[in-house]
Amino acid sequence: MSAPRYDAIVLGAGMSGLSAAIRLAQFDRRVLLVERHSLPGGLNSWYKRAGRRFDTGLHALTNYVPRGTSGTPLAKILRQLRIPYEALQLAPQRRSEVVFPAERLSFSNDIGLLESEVARAFPASREGFARLIECVRSANPFDAQAPFASARARLLEFTLDPELVEMLLLPLLWYGSALAEDLAWDDFVILFRSLYLEGFARPEGGVKTLLDLLVARAKESGAQLRMNCPVRRIVVEGGAARGIELESGETLACDQVYSSAGWVETRALAGAPAPQEDRGWVTIFETLCVTRTPHRARGHDAAITFFSQVERPRWREPAELVGFESGVLCCSDNYQTREEPAEGLLRATLLANHDRWSELPEQEYAAHKRAAAASLEELSARFVPDPRPQTLFRDGFTPRTIRRYTAHAGGAVYGSPLRHRDGLSGIANLFLVGNDQGLVGVIGTLLSGITMANLHGLYAQHT
Amino acid sequence: MTREEIVDAIKDIIRTIAPDEELSGLKSDVRLREQIALDSMDFLDIVMELRKRYGVQVPEEDYKELATLDGCVAYLHPRLKDRPAKVGV
Numbered sequence: 001m002s003a004p005r006y007d008a009i010v011l012g013a014g015m016s017g018l019s020a021a022i023r024l025a026q027f028d029r030r031v032l033l034v035e036r037h038s039l040p041g042g043l044n045s046w047y048k049r050a051g052r053r054f055d056t057g058l059h060a061l062t063n064y065v066p067r068g069t070s071g072t073p074l075a076k077i078l079r080q081l082r083i084p085y086e087a088l089q090l091a092p093q094r095r096s097e098v099v100f101p102a103e104r105l106s107f108s109n110d111i112g113l114l115e116s117e118v119a120r121a122f123p124a125s126r127e128g129f130a131r132l133i134e135c136v137r138s139a140n141p142f143d144a145q146a147p148f149a150s151a152r153a154r155l156l157e158f159t160l161d162p163e164l165v166e167m168l169l170l171p172l173l174w175y176g177s178a179l180a181e182d183l184a185w186d187d188f189v190i191l192f193r194s195l196y197l198e199g200f201a202r203p204e205g206g207v208k209t210l211l212d213l214l215v216a217r218a219k220e221s222g223a224q225l226r227m228n229c230p231v232r233r234i235v236v237e238g239g240a241a242r243g244i245e246l247e248s249g250e251t252l253a254c255d256q257v258y259s260s261a262g263w264v265e266t267r268a269l270a271g272a273p274a275p276q277e278d279r280g281w282v283t284i285f286e287t288l289c290v291t292r293t294p295h296r297a298r299g300h301d302a303a304i305t306f307f308s309q310v311e312r313p314r315w316r317e318p319a320e321l322v323g324f325e326s327g328v329l330c331c332s333d334n335y336q337t338r339e340e341p342a343e344g345l346l347r348a349t350l351l352a353n354h355d356r357w358s359e360l361p362e363q364e365y366a367a368h369k370r371a372a373a374a375s376l377e378e379l380s381a382r383f384v385p386d387p388r389p390q391t392l393f394r395d396g397f398t399p400r401t402i403r404r405y406t407a408h409a410g411g412a413v414y415g416s417p418l419r420h421r422d423g424l425s426g427i428a429n430l431f432l433v434g435n436d437q438g439l440v441g442v443i444g445t446l447l448s449g450i451t452m453a454n455l456h457g458l459y460a461q462h463t
Numbered sequence: 464m465t466r467e468e469i470v471d472a473i474k475d476i477i478r479t480i481a482p483d484e485e486l487s488g489l490k491s492d493v494r495l496r497e498q499i500a501l502d503s504m505d506f507l508d509i510v511m512e513l514r515k516r517y518g519v520q521v522p523e524e525d526y527k528e529l530a531t532l533d534g535c536v537a538y539l540h541p542r543l544k545d546r547p548a549k550v551g552v
Contacts, residue, residue: 027511068483070500079480079505454504458511 005253006032008457009244010223011231011269012260014042014406015442016434018214019449020258022081024457025221032252033223034244036230036407040215042260043406043413044442046208050393054288056405057413058207059330059347060200060304062175063193063443064092064109072198073443080450083213090201091335093303098167099383100308105167109199118164128158136193141186144421151188152181163311171195171306173315174328174349176440178280178414180316190439200303202335210442234259234270240428241270256457259425260434260449263416264409270427280412280435281317283399285352287373291344291390295331298344298385305329307383315351321360322372323351329384346387348380354399354410369398414440423452431456464517466536468548473535476512480505491532517543 010021013035021033039045044057063074067085078085095108103121107114111133119126132155151172155165169183172191177183183191203209218225230247234257243253259266267274295301306328313326328349333341350372360368373396377388399411408415415435423431431437431452438448464472474486477499484499495501501509509529510521519542521529528538 027515070481070483071502076502076504080508082479084482454507459507 005255006030007254008032008256008258009034009252009254010258010260010433011234011244011266012036012042012434013040013215013225013227014260014434015044015214015445016437016449016452017042017258017260018211018218019077019081019446020260020433020453020457021223021225021449022214022217022221023450023453024258025218025223026082027458028222029457031223032226032254033218034226034229034231034246036228037405038228040225040227041207041211043402043408044207045211045405046206049395050290052290052393053206053208054345054395055207055332056397058202058442059328059332059349060093060202061088061090061210061443062195062198062200062441064090064199064201073194073447074198077443077446077450080454081214081217081446083217087213089204089209091204091337093200093202093335094301096171096200096304096306097302098170098306100163100167101311103163103167106302107196107199109201111197114196122161122164125160125164128160129164132158132160133197136189136197139186139189141189143186146186149185151183151185154185154188166308166312168192168196170308170313170326171304174306174326176414176444177315178282178412178417178419178435178440180281180417181314187439190444194441194443200335202303202332204337206332207442231269234266234427234430236270236272236427236430241430255429257430258433258449258452258457259430260432260445262408262412262434263418263420263425263432263436265407266425266430266432266436270425270430272427278416278418279409280415280417281354281410282414283352283354283402283411284349284413285322285372285376285396285398286347286349287376287396288394289346289348289377289387289391290393291346291385291387292392293390294333294341294344295346295385296334300331300385301334302384303331303334305331305383309379318351318353321353321356321368322376323353324375324379326351327376327379329380331384343392344385344387344390346380346384348376350376352399352411354403354412357398357400357411358403365398365400369396372396372398423448423456464540464543464546464548466540469536469539469543470532472517472548473509473532473539476509476516477501479512480508489532491536494530495532496530513539517546519543 007029010033025031105117118129176191235243241257308326330347332345402411433449
């Protein structure tokens with residue numbers, strides 16, 4: 001193959017690809033990062049429409065901690081990537097909420113609020129909830145050898161009211177479970193800390209603020225970035241990855257390939273397809289609605305509202321185009337920014353069925369999208385101020401849109417239910433980063449890129 | 464490099480990794496991890512920065528030698544005394 005030769009080629013300039021590239025380049029590895037699109041970010045990117053900038057993935061950055069806190073995931077990421085805390089310009093939430101048919105619970109970046117909410121709404125569960133918090137604080141969820149344990153099964157030990165269990169689980173499932181109806185106990189611990197013990201914030205300027213920092217760090221560290229550069233295949237010879245071939249026909253040689261394409265997608269690129277059932281199923285339908293007045297001026301201060309219309313919402317692929325049982329309403333203007341927001345932005349999200357959207361005839365697709373958006377806006381109005389009389393601009397996307405922009409099979413946003421914690425792909429010198437390696441969400445995937453680059457690229461070759 | 468330059472080099476590396484930590488009052492004979500918040504990932508970064516900046520290889524069995532600033536100097540001085548000090552990266 002032709003020169004130049006790289007120590008590592010990273011596929012995809014999303015959160016995990018960028019963080020892996022930064023780590024490797026920081027320690028003088030020759031790194032090439034290739035991205036299919038013209039903008040970085042993958043699922044967590046942004047676009048401009050009607051004079052405004054919209055985030056595509058980010059509702060909130062989880063794991064919020066104030067400046068100076070060390071040892072938490074956010075602090076570790078910033079240190080490992082050499083990004084100063086202030087550069088993120090984090091605006092913390094005021095509060096968020098979980099709303100079920102019979103009860104509602106507020107939570108904030110201070111666990112005390114959720115504790116008092118639980119004591120108010122579920123007094124008999126107060127002691128069990130305190131034990132749960134202690135258990136989550138002291139657990140070690142990072143033992144790669146630990147066998148799978150169901151979070152639902154472990155939660156029975158704390159004798160919590162069944163409705164409280166559902167209410168606590170809903171945000172965690174929405175922000176991190178690629179499994180149906182449940183999540184692994186270790187993931188429960190990590191997510192409970194991320195959402196309830198630490199909390200939500202949003203960078204001022206949205207995901208672009210974070211992406212600009214990551215791209216700048218990658219370049220400063222010496223990584224080479226190639227945008228608009230789709231990959232045709234990963235070159236495998238003798239059972240080991242040797243390089244990549246671009247859609248343009250150009251081949252590039254390297255010692256290691258780090259792929260953020262996903263487990264199923266990476267195996268396909270390497271000519272060794274994984275079983276279809278390994279494909280992820282979590283995909284979404286989302287609408288954006290800019291309103292004339294910010295939400296707080298209309299009496300609503302929650303950043304995120306996780307709602308369920310039923311007592312026990314299902315967490316599985318809906319049979320129809322979208323599932324209306326539960327959803328997430330994000331008022332992006334409800335973070336404590338330095339400048340008061342001029343208008344409101346509601347992002348409403350439902351589970352969706354990728355294949356149903358894909359099968360729609362082209363002439364029916366737009367009408368179904370409009371109808372789903374109208375139903376979702378009507379539903380939203382039961383939990384947050386009605387966006388409809390105030391709408392300045394609206395947009396929306398379906399699993400088809402996600403598939404197009406992320407190249408993830410089935411438009412899966414959380415990757416395969418099958419995790420590959422060690423990052424091994426089954427092919428030598430080819431490693432997985434991102435959702436399918438570790439945790440989901442912006443923080444989870446940033447950590448994935450860092451830990452896989454450390455493990456396979458830096459520590460392994462250091463001693 | 465002199466012993467003083469080695470202390471400065473270590474502090475400079477820690478400043479790069481952990482810019483929020485206050486280093487002015489560091490005691491040279493007390494374990495670094497008891498004085499500032501450094502986890503195992505941070506410690507490995509110190510080792511990798513030493514190699515990157517000064518070409519010094521610290522094998523895993525010697526990590527314990529780097530627990531204090533005094534330990535760093537004792538371990539690194541024989542290995543670095545003939546090298547010129549570099550400032551920053």
